[in-house]
Amino acid sequence: MDFHGGLKLPLNHELTIDKPLTLARPPKKVCVLLSQHSGSPAVAAVEPGARVRLFDVIGASIGAVSCDVHAPVSGVVESIGDFVHPYYKYCQGITIAADPPSEADQTLGFNEAERFSIEEICDAARKCSVIDTVSNNRPLHVKISGLKPEAVNYLIVSFVQNEPYIHNMETISHIYLDEIMSSISYLSAALMPAFVFLAVPYHMIKLITAIDNKLAQNRASYKNFKIVRVTDKYPQANELLLASSILKTRVTQSALANTHKCLILDASTMFHLYEALKFGKPQIECHLTVSGYGITKPANIKARIGAFISDIIEQCGGFCGNVNSVVVDGLMSGYSQFTLDAPLIKPNRSITVIPTERLSSSGEERCMRCKKCVDSCPMGLDPARLNFISRSGAHEKAEGAGIYSCIECGVCSYICPSRINITHSIILSKKMIMETNVRRRNNDESI
Helix, strand or coil: CCCCCCECCCCCHHHCCCCCEEECCCCCEEEEECCCCCCCCCEECCCCCCEECCCCEEEECCCCCCCCEECCCCEEEEEEEEEECCCCCEEEEEEEEECCCCHHHHCCCCCCCCCCCHHHHHHHHHHCCCEEHHHCCEEHHHHHCCCCCCCCCEEEEECCCCCCCCCHHHHHHHHCHHHHHHHHHHHHHHHCCCEEEEEEECCCHHHHHHHHHHHHHCCCCCCCEEEEEECCCECCCCHHHHHHHHHCCCCCHHHHHHCCCEEEEEHHHHHHHHHHHHHCCCCCEEEEEEECCCECCCEEEEEECCCEHHHHHHHCCCECCCEEEEEECCCCCCEECCCCCCECCCCCCEEEEEEHHHCCCCCCCCCCCCCHHHHHCCCCCCHHHHHHHHHCCCCCHHHHCCHHHCCCCCHHHHHCCCCCCHHHHHHHHHHHHHHHHHHHHHHHHHC
16 A cells, blocks of 8 residues: 655664664663653653652643653652753753662552453553654543544554664564554454554564464454555655555545544554553653664663663664764654753654764755655645745745645655755744744734
8 A cells, every 4th residue: 555755765674673672771860851742741740859759740731732741760859940852952851860770669550351441541541641653742642532432433553664774663563562452452342443454564574474363363353453564665654644545545634533533543552552551551661773873782772761862872882983963763754963961752762873974965955846855745745835935934825835734754855856955944934833823822812
């Protein structure tokens, strides 16, 4: 199954694909950012000097779209203030001096139940602050709140990942396949969709075989489950493109839930949901592919949120050669770091270290009007026009050109022979439009 545009990228999985999942060393200090999800950041629920235990709520949710933040370690709160965020410049966070690891910290109960109502699933996701990475890190309980049995026709679980160097989704799926399939079964039993589609890219042959064997073992329980092989092209992982490919019709954001009655989650979200349902365990960990030709020992790492990027790189042997770029969450849609003092957050899936000799020239040239960006845009936009509007400063005109349909995948910048960073221009215009709207709203309220 395919979609318009996109790119077939080299995966570069050879560095880490056969390596086991390694636990990161227990951190001596963590910095837990209060913005771990889209929507309103949490607010600090502790004071400096307070002692916190593992899984305690240290950040309280506010607003309609928000979730709590839990302590990833036991220890003493050192400070509360602004710290570096891996996605944007600064964010409020809480630093905790961690106690030595203790067996008592890991004690959790086990829920014997094998069926859960959608209300129980939503409540577990809320209490454990599970986020949904496929919908831009939205709190899961917000996404599934209000759903009723038989209100969803299609439940799509995505195993898709097709950015260079990253395969943490495949790693998680191989290790925790039983837990993921159980979690899908619980959600399917609660919502009773007509079809459950398991979307797996063609290149994940071993995973397709493992899932197929799992389904064959108990056809009665998985009678409406179907493996759907999707293209290896980037950005197939986007929920709109994935739905469009599987349902074979163009799907918009507004029609996804209302018209098509389609719910899309990814495999990593299902794993964290399983831990929430069966153990009541908050989401305090992330699974990383630490790779690239600038890292000494590429590895698959399971780390606590709040651990610093510098600590993870140190555990992987440090840099190899002259390193120019450290990118979090993918070379196409991720974020280049200006400091290694940024802490990990829940959605993080990779740290990619690129040596200087593998970076191409960054010098831009004039647009040649070749329209390669138009042909490759998976959303059917005209990125060259959006770039022109942005650089001319007429940001509000970009709304009429469909700027909010842009998923910021980076395909246009990658394909551009003039090396124009079109995606950066689009992001800038979105920011300027938002700031203008905020100023207008504030002015109207003051009148």
